Amino acid sequence: MDAMTPSQIALSTSALDYVLARDAHRLSLIHLAAAGQIWLHPGSESELFAVTVNHQRYSSQNLELADMQMDFSVAGVQHLIARFIGSDFEVDHHLKVYLDTALMESWQVIRCAGDHTIHVTRVDSLSLDIPTADYELLYYTSDWGCEFTGVRENLASEKILETRFGRSSKGQHPWFALMHDSGAVLSASVAWSGNWVFRFEPISGGFRLSGGLHDWEFSKDLPPNTTLETPIVVLVLGKDLNAVSQQYAQIGRRYWYPRTSLSAKVPVEWNHWWSYEDTYINEARFLENVAVAQSIGADICVLDAGWFGPSDAGTFWYDYRGDWDRVNVERFPRGIRPLSDECHARGMKFGMWCEIEALGVKAQLAETHPEMVARRDGERLGYICFGSPETEEFAYQTLARLIRENNLDWIKLDFNLDPGAGCNRTDHGHGAGDGLYAHYMGYYRILERVRRDFPEVVLESCSSGGLRIDLGLLRRTDMTFLSDPDYPVHDLQLFWGATTLIAPDSCLHWSFGEWIGKNPPPPQNFNPRDPKLKPHQFDYYTRISMLNVFGYSQKLPELPAWVEDRLSRHTHIYKNHVRRFVREADLYHLTDQPGRDGGGDRWSAFQYRLRDTTENLLFVFRLPGGEAARTIRLHDLQPQRLYHVMGFEGEDMGAVSGHDLMQTGLHFDTIPEEGSALLQIR
Numbered sequence: 001m002d003a004m005t006p007s008q009i010a011l012s013t014s015a016l017d018y019v020l021a022r023d024a025h026r027l028s029l030i031h032l033a034a035a036g037q038i039w040l041h042p043g044s045e046s047e048l049f050a051v052t053v054n055h056q057r058y059s060s061q062n063l064e065l066a067d068m069q070m071d072f073s074v075a076g077v078q079h080l081i082a083r084f085i086g087s088d089f090e091v092d093h094h095l096k097v098y099l100d101t102a103l104m105e106s107w108q109v110i111r112c113a114g115d116h117t118i119h120v121t122r123v124d125s126l127s128l129d130i131p132t133a134d135y136e137l138l139y140y141t142s143d144w145g146c147e148f149t150g151v152r153e154n155l156a157s158e159k160i161l162e163t164r165f166g167r168s169s170k171g172q173h174p175w176f177a178l179m180h181d182s183g184a185v186l187s188a189s190v191a192w193s194g195n196w197v198f199r200f201e202p203i204s205g206g207f208r209l210s211g212g213l214h215d216w217e218f219s220k221d222l223p224p225n226t227t228l229e230t231p232i233v234v235l236v237l238g239k240d241l242n243a244v245s246q247q248y249a250q251i252g253r254r255y256w257y258p259r260t261s262l263s264a265k266v267p268v269e270w271n272h273w274w275s276y277e278d279t280y281i282n283e284a285r286f287l288e289n290v291a292v293a294q295s296i297g298a299d300i301c302v303l304d305a306g307w308f309g310p311s312d313a314g315t316f317w318y319d320y321r322g323d324w325d326r327v328n329v330e331r332f333p334r335g336i337r338p339l340s341d342e343c344h345a346r347g348m349k350f351g352m353w354c355e356i357e358a359l360g361v362k363a364q365l366a367e368t369h370p371e372m373v374a375r376r377d378g379e380r381l382g383y384i385c386f387g388s389p390e391t392e393e394f395a396y397q398t399l400a401r402l403i404r405e406n407n408l409d410w411i412k413l414d415f416n417l418d419p420g421a422g423c424n425r426t427d428h429g430h431g432a433g434d435g436l437y438a439h440y441m442g443y444y445r446i447l448e449r450v451r452r453d454f455p456e457v458v459l460e461s462c463s464s465g466g467l468r469i470d471l472g473l474l475r476r477t478d479m480t481f482l483s484d485p486d487y488p489v490h491d492l493q494l495f496w497g498a499t500t501l502i503a504p505d506s507c508l509h510w511s512f513g514e515w516i517g518k519n520p521p522p523p524q525n526f527n528p529r530d531p532k533l534k535p536h537q538f539d540y541y542t543r544i545s546m547l548n549v550f551g552y553s554q555k556l557p558e559l560p561a562w563v564e565d566r567l568s569r570h571t572h573i574y575k576n577h578v579r580r581f582v583r584e585a586d587l588y589h590l591t592d593q594p595g596r597d598g599g600g601d602r603w604s605a606f607q608y609r610l611r612d613t614t615e616n617l618l619f620v621f622r623l624p625g626g627e628a629a630r631t632i633r634l635h636d637l638q639p640q641r642l643y644h645v646m647g648f649e650g651e652d653m654g655a656v657s658g659h660d661l662m663q664t665g666l667h668f669d670t671i672p673e674e675g676s677a678l679l680q681i682r
């Protein structure tokens with residue numbers, strides 16, 4: 001390409017029109033469209049990214065384009081690397097476009113190319129000028145027990161989405177969908193576990209959308225020849241929200257999500273936590289549950305918090321996080337290994353909880369290794385800083401030891417604190433302004449190293465439930481836990497929200513559990529021994545968890561016989577029929593998001609459609625307050641074909657044409673409140 005001649009570079013796919021113009025020394029986006037919708041304002045030449053170096057803002061419009069390369073080494077991916085030159089630094093702009101989708105990723109690598117340290121204070125991995133329109137913005141607020149609370153509002157003036165809590169999903173989730181009045185959707189997500197931001201700023205003729213790492217309290221000095229890699233921002237376009245969500249899931253499954261043979265199977269999990277917490281778990285209780293879990297058909301048993309710390313039945317797990325070398329022998333006199341051996345002897349897998357980043361207030365680790373402690377202005381932040389190479393090594397070695405000593409198949413990695421702006425010590429190897437950034441880069445390296453060295457160990461991510469859910473962690477862990485509470489309406493709200501960003505096989509959540517804690521949220525009131533509990537209610541509670549990776553936290557030996565029978569039956573239906581769809585199918589949200597507060601849609605229906613087959617699965621739930629009847633219309637069937645509609649409990653609704661299933665729909669008028677249907681349509 002001749003640098004003096006205007007030229008166009010198209011990275012278009014069958015689903016996307018994406019055209020860059022190279023004009024002298026500049027590179028601009030001049031066309032962006034998908035599903036018939038143009039997302040660039042007319043006549044605009046949009047910049048691609050922006051960086052602030054030595055207090056001056058630079059973008060693809062005012063940096064000099066030096067070189068462009070295309071990398072086709074990964075099948076189905078066009079990877080453009082455009083090098084820009086500044087006065088004493090370089091920016092490599094990376095853009096990936098995926099075949100057959102309208103999904104793109106962009107990020108940059110900034111390198112100090114001069115003789116003097118440069119000072120970086122803001123990096124927008126994505127900057128895009130979109131046209132004026134009547135937009136509705138959908139995003140999710142989040143807090144403990146309130147993850148994925150959908151908010152819809154008109155985008156009329158400046159809007160900021162962000163977190164400053166130091167974990168990606170506290171406050172808001174790092175995702176949005178912008179609905180054009182034509183119905184088309186533009187969605188983006190920051191693949192980053194710390195502070196992130198999206199800004200919508202009015203400009204002449206539209207909005208400037210920018211985002212990536214949050215610039216709040218961020219700065220990084222780059223000495224000569226050092227680099228800074230910015231977080232990936234994923235951009236997805238589609239004809240509607242289902243089309244956008246399916247692309248996130250499709251590319252996630254194919255390119256992002258790591259899998260072991262266990263996670264690829266979509267295992268059924270029993271976990272001890274809510275029905276025993278730390279106080280009531282011990283070796284005998286755990287093993288009693290393992291025996292029942294085996295007879296029910298569970299694939300894995302996970303020992304949650306409560307196993308470590310001083311050998312004193314009265315200690316509180318939270319205070320001792322960090323002391324991972326101390327097993328509570330009051331509860332586990334023979335250590336943890338016998339639990340693992342028993343699970344394996346019964347043909348199941350075994351997993352364990354650990355909060356490897358955290359530092360409890362009574363943990364000895366703070367005394368033995370004060371150099372590891374993350375501090376801000378001298379105050380302890382409650383975690384150890386992986387911005388320090390020695391601490392990163394300690395964390396890796398700790399996890400490796402736990403895996404080896406206990407023959408683990410699964411680690412649940414929790415994170416129960418808000419790091420805020422993060423560590424600003426200057427003796428860790430990071431600067432005062434990039435401690436949190438350095439911590440997460442260190443955490444990502446640890447996860448990648450554990451996977452390399454223990455490729456069969458499943459990594460589950462958790463953070464006070466679902467307060468750190470992002471595509472940065474989901475590139476390095478097999479699944480994410482969605483929330484601590486698991487009452488049914490809350491579960492449905494979470495599943496609806498989470499699966500606009502994440503495939504169901506990367507979401508783990510449990511069925512309605514019996515909580516032993518003193519102050520559960522009021523709706524968290526499940527009691528399997530309640531004589532008023534009806535089979536249709538238990539089926540509804542359980543099927544909700546079967547939408548994603550299926551698990552339960554119940555006192556299994558104390559379940560009434562009929563409840564245990566139903567749980568066993570659901571487990572077998574899940575393993576034999578459902579999980580193949582959870583793992584592979586395109587998911588359609590057929591109803592709107594329900595609200596845990598009693599608002600939102602009071603029916604929930606989800607269709608799983610296996611591509612290149614005629615197989616579909618339909619889940620239908622009538623929530624409390626739901627009207628007596630609802631018609632559910634399916635998507636993307638073959639109109640002329642006859643589909644057989646049948647359940648797993650003897651229901652047979654006969655043969656219905658694809659046309660009728662899509663146009664007329666299936667009418668449900670016999671499902672009670674807290675009732676459900678699970679149907680095969682093929």
Ligand SMILES: [Zn+2]
Nearest residue numbers: 385387423428
């Ligand atoms: Zn630090």
